[in-house]
Amino acid sequence: MNHDVNASLPLEAASEQLSAADLLAERYGFVCRPRRDEAHSLWLDAQGLALLSHxxxxxxxxxxxxxxxxxxxxxxxxxxxxxAVAKAIGLKGTQTCRVLDATAGLGGDAFVLASLGCEVQMFERVAVVAALLEDGLLRAAEDPEVGDIVARMQLQYGDALQLLREQPDAAFDVVFLDPMFPEKRGTARARKGMQVFQQLLSGDPDADGLLLEACRVARRRVVVKRPKGAPWLADRAPSGAIGGDSTRFDLYPALPA
Ligand SMILES: C[S@@+](CC[C@H](N)C(=O)[O-])C[C@H]1O[C@@H](n2cnc3c(N)ncnc32)[C@H](O)[C@@H]1O
Known part of the structure; x- marks a missing residue:
């Protein structure tokens, strides 16, 4: 399955959520119908939206x-x-910044940055991923502890290359990229989200194309998250890198204005 066809996942809902499911289906192109033999389906109930694996x-x-x-x-x-991600973004002291997370996924990195005070604009092009993320943001908005944090996170559903092209030069302090990278067998098993992602998404083979636009849209830098040992994005050497245990953050300077 790739990002073009994922919207055809069946969506089922608890009886009191049927009209909410219709709205979701309309927004993301899902089909409200019972599951047949699909390996994955969506389920909406009072706890929110879930991706089920069978x-x-x-x-x-x-x-x-x-x-x-x-x-x-x-x-x-x-x-x-x-x-490491905060150091990669360049957060110093009490400083905050405007970050564009152009490959938002399930919003884990974006939430960490928003927790540290950043305003985070997110792009995500896969309907099921964007729908799960939107649902998580809506539920968190009601929570007294994290409501203020998710208020700093905005999601736009669409392709990052196109959306980046619509941004003026230097529109964000930092652009953050974390495209899918094929994981080694076994490592994905430990992380449920990634494991399902690997089954659902066929990777992001067009990710190289994001880097140049990201450097134009960034005012300070572009940060590319890669698994440790992975090749550079677009085969382009970064100006620096910050390493974690299993992850590396490659740093690229913004294009001169
Ligand atoms: C590895 S995941 C990101 C994980 C995320 N950093 C997190 O913490 O949850 C990569 C995501 O980027 C999305 N993506 C890749 N290329 C994209 C593009 N051109 N436009 C929008 N989203 C894209 C994929 O659909 C996928 O959901």
Whole structure:
């Protein structure tokens, strides 16, 4: 499955959520119908939208949860501005910045940056991913602890290359790119979101094309998140890099104005 066909996933809903499901289907092009033999389907109930996987050894429901679980743990104990991603963005002291996360995924990195005070504009082109992220943002907006954080996160559903081209020069302090990179067998197993992503999405083979536009739209720098040991995006050497345990953040200067 790739980003062109994912919208044909069946969407089912609890009886009190049927009209909400119709709106979601209209917005993202899903089809409200019972699942047949598809390996994945969407389910909407009072807890929000979930991506269900079916079959032996299928992982459990995937929802975006900014309030509890891993996101809450990282927000409280993740190291704040000492985290590699914060250093890569260039957050110093109490400074904040406007970040464009052009490959938002399920919004994990965007939420970390918003937790540190950044305003984050997100782009995501895959309907099912954008719908899950939007649902997570809506539920988190009601929460007294994280409502202020997600108020700093804005999602636009669409292709980043096209949306980047619509941005004026130097429109954001930092542009952040984290396109899909084929993971080694086994490593994806540990992370449910990534495991389902690997099954659903066929990678982002066009990701190289984002870098040049990103450098034009950034005022300070572009940050590209890569698995440790992965080749550079667009085969272009960065001006610096910040390493984590399994991840590397490559830094590219903004194009001169
Ligand atoms: C590895 S995931 C990002 C994970 C994210 N950083 C997080 O913390 O959840 C990559 C995402 O980028 C999206 N993506 C890749 N190329 C894109 C493009 N040209 N426009 C919009 N979204 C894109 C993919 O659909 C996928 O959801």
């Amino acid at each position: 079959g032996p050894q299928a992982p459990g429901p995937l929802r975006v949860d900014f309030v509890a679980g891993a996101a809450a743990h990282r927000r409280k104990f993740g190291g704040g501005r000492g985290q």
